[in-house]
Ligand SMILES: C[C@@]1(CC(=O)O)c2cc3[nH]c(cc4nc(cc5[nH]c(cc(n2)[C@H]1CCC(=O)O)[C@@](C)(CC(=O)O)[C@@H]5CCC(=O)O)C(CC(=O)O)=C4CCC(=O)O)c(CCC(=O)O)c3CC(=O)O
């Protein structure tokens with residue numbers, strides 16, 4: 001059983017620290033800003049890969065790159081930390097210091113030291129689906145994301161816009177609203193013949 005509880009975070013409001021600017025630092029940062037272009041990220045690394053710099057080049061963003069070794073004060077005022085250095089004992093140290101400060105932490109190579117996992121994310125307009133395999137197979141999560149991206153029709157964007165507009169016309173009677181919206185979407189559950 002997968003006991004993880006998915007939430008959808010407003011990472012443009014919650015500062016995230018990434019420590020490590022290699023391959024994994026790049027993957028985590030690109031996932032964050034792909035889904036939330038204004039994500040507030042501070043990335044600290046002894047060496048920041050050119051790929052990370054070119055990821056940010058020419059776009060509006062709220063990412064701060066700091067090229068130096070991790071310092072304890074980097075944890076100040078952060079809500080989330082992702083430790084992605086190639087130094088296991090440093091990652092473990094960051095984990096311990098984050099826990100002491102009540103900061104939610106992910107150590108990329110050590111599921112045991114993760115308060116949260118990043119999921120594979122399917123996105124179509126305002127629709128977003130997060131996939132988790134409970135850490136069993138990130139590659140499977142990636143493939144399922146690609147499959148869903150492929151089979152979900154682009155019309156979903158229009159459908160959600162229409163649902164939103166219609167919802168605004170329904171007034172304040174909550175029970176009536178629920179009934180009408182449920183009736184309208186009933187056909188989504190009907191099996192195609
Ligand atoms: C537990 C978790 C913690 C976390 O990082 O949050 C974790 C852990 C580990 N990943 C490893 C490897 C790989 N990770 C990927 C890809 C992704 N990994 C992601 C999430 C997660 N990875 C969390 C669980 C998510 C879940 O529940 O399924 C995704 C979804 C999001 C993201 O980028 O963070 C993203 C896909 C995004 C997309 O495309 O949709 C690929 C494939 C590739 O890159 O093509 C590989 C190589 C192949 C393989 O091993 O499968 C290793 C071994 C490292 C080593 O051997 O050294 C560990 C450590 C371990 O398992 O012990």
Ligand SMILES: NC(=O)C1=CN([C@@H]2O[C@H](COP(=O)(O)OP(=O)(O)OC[C@H]3O[C@@H](n4cnc5c(N)ncnc54)[C@H](O)[C@@H]3O)[C@@H](O)[C@H]2O)C=CC1
Nearest residue numbers: 020021022023024025045046047069070084085086108109
């Ligand atoms: N969760 C996941 O998806 C995966 C996790 N991993 C794990 O993630 C870790 C990082 O892997 P890569 O990014 O490939 O390594 P890498 O070698 O490409 O990058 C390591 C980064 O850590 C930085 N660093 C090292 N010491 C530092 C310090 N004292 N202060 C600040 N930054 C420091 C380096 O400057 C560099 O930017 C490894 O332990 C690896 O096993 C690897 C693959 C997938």
